[in-house]
Amino acid sequence: MDEVDFARLQFATTATLHFLFVALTLGLVTVVACMQTRAVRTRDEETRATRMRRVRFWGGLYVINYALGIISGIVQEFQFGLNWSGLSHVMGNVVGAPLALESIVAFFLESTFLGLWAFGFHRIPDRLHAALIWLVALTACASAFWIMVVNGFMQHPVGYMMRGGTAEVTDWLAIFSNEATWYGVFHIAGVVALLAGMFLAAVSAHHILRDNEIAFFRPTLVQGSVTAGIGALVTVVAGLVHMGALSDYQPEKLAVMAGVSGAELADVRADAAAAFGPGDWLPPAWLEWTSSVMILLGVVLLVLAWIPATAVRGTEVPLSRKRLRLRLAVVLLPFGFLALISGWLTREIGRQPWMVTGELTVQQAVSGVPLTGMAVSFIVFTALLLLLAAVDWSLISHYARRGPDAGLVGDADLFPARRRSSETEVADTDVRPSY
């Protein structure tokens, strides 16, 4: 392995971990925001207390998940300077501004609002508190959007001009309306809904299967699988449209994804050489596999994701007779994440050997760091992130399994357990067993 391999592998692991967490964050925060809005608008004290209890349970899981989104995001941000200095040298003017806007417009506000929301349960008036979670959700979407702008530019550079070896922006509007960005945004919006819905359904089904808190989890099972179904539909439609568009701006990627071979592939190769100069500009052949996994799972999830919702319809048949449909919700969840990662691999590997299509290769973009330096930082960051990700995942599954009475809410200040006055019932059931 040389320096470039280490830098790439490091980017791949960090970005994969980051994306696994933030994709769930994006969906879950929106779900929690909807739940809280509903709760705040409820008049009836008892229903309202139940709904706020839901907000605290799902919000608790969201907060644990958020921790790793941030940690992996930090490593991600510093990697650009550490390993990819060619990017700032050649493309600094273009990619710098969106990344700067991401960190200031999105994270600066987001982190402040999140702190206020997560710890402000009994300190901030109800409606304002609900508004805060919406602000967190909006700023999270904003951050995803700015990143997608950069990524879209790398896939399909527009609105710039090369002068003296560096890119200068000529048209921000073109950069922000880049088709490579927007197809991705729609597709990801679908994916995010799909994942959040599947997560909701899987956790709810887990408890219903054990006859635990059925009334608490029944609505979220339905909401989750319906959301997942709609998300799957959006994902698949956006993905198919996107695939059509690829023939326009990344024909090499599309050809390898679709697994064309023989004379057809030779044509694509020749066209690329004509456009970019002599050389082989096709991405690696195994792209076909990642894209097949994603598309196959997309179809499977479209067919299956909404089914668990039907398990709780009607009351005549006891829920225990519907085990198959409930188990389905649990079984499907990991496949959603698998599809997510396959999708990103498709997008990113499909860009190879380019960092910025047609302008800058990965080879040129890597920093002039000696092999040992690159290897050490790769090992350190990867080990640390994998360890923390494993801890975070086990915490999520621990709290998801223990159910609403044991969430992180057990820590009165990280996630305050009781609201004054309006929620006395909750306070009673909120006596936590362990700590």
Place this chain on the structure above:
Amino acid sequence: MDIFWYALTGLLLVGYLTLESMDFGVGMLFFFGRSDAERERLRRTVVPLFLANEVWLIAFAGLLFGALPLLEEGLVSGLRSPVVVLVCLWCLRDAGLWFRPALPGTGWRRAWDVVIPVSSLLLAAGWGAVLAVLVRGLSSTGDGVATATAGDLLHPYALASAAVFVVASLRQGLFLTVRNAPGGVPPVARTDQFGRRLTWTLLGLILVTAVLGLVFAGSPVAVAINALLPAVAVLGSGRDHGAGRSTRALVRGTAPLIALPVTVAVAHGTTVLATRSGDGGLALGDVIADSSTLGLLAAIVLPVLVAVGFAQVWMWRVFGRAADRADLSDREPRPAV
């Protein structure tokens, strides 16, 4: 106009050091917490605030990348090893603050009780050393690239600055806890003597740094003055603390932490990355982004920074003293199982 972006970026770094030093300090107070409950109370003092504090550094790095892309590259590649170490420590410290109460086991908490104070201490020390290296100027490699060698990082001036940062942060952490959640201060650190000792140690260290700066730094007078001015503020903040004016003690106590980044600018002016030999240094004019990028940044970033300012003030109001006092001092954390 270039200066404006450089200054704004610097301001974000100063904001980070000012705010986050308190979190480092509270982290270091873990060393003095004798029981699980004492340490948990400490954690709760910072946990609603630390995210909003550390995000100043993320904003700093982001604006650096946007407005001064080649400076970001020069800084991060010149300071590669310390940056890798600091980022890892940062991740560990965050994980500690989030995860500590998440599981009931004692082993689990014990482990984080080591991670939190050690990473806080090293982070404070690391920032002091890195900034001191920037004040003194980096070394240059044979082919004229700026780089911080182990010798630079372990130079007496860097070590003294690191010590100033550690003690100043610990002191800020103490003042923050005294102000926000007096019940949270571990009994060992609650005595007047403890605070006084910190103040005098800090003054001594500041003096040592000023002398070392005079001897070793490129523009000795500026460096010495910038090292000595905070001494006055620290003296004042010690008195404020003694008289129970905790907010003022906290505000004045930030002086030594602000002084170092300010010194970087004062000592080198528009040479934004200075080396001792002059080879491989970067001038502001060469690292600034093109005008269309800066235009876009100005249109969006400036209003947002104002909004952030309001949001952060609001946050300090909400998690300020009154609310916390009621909450933290009379509610005992549940004992571990």
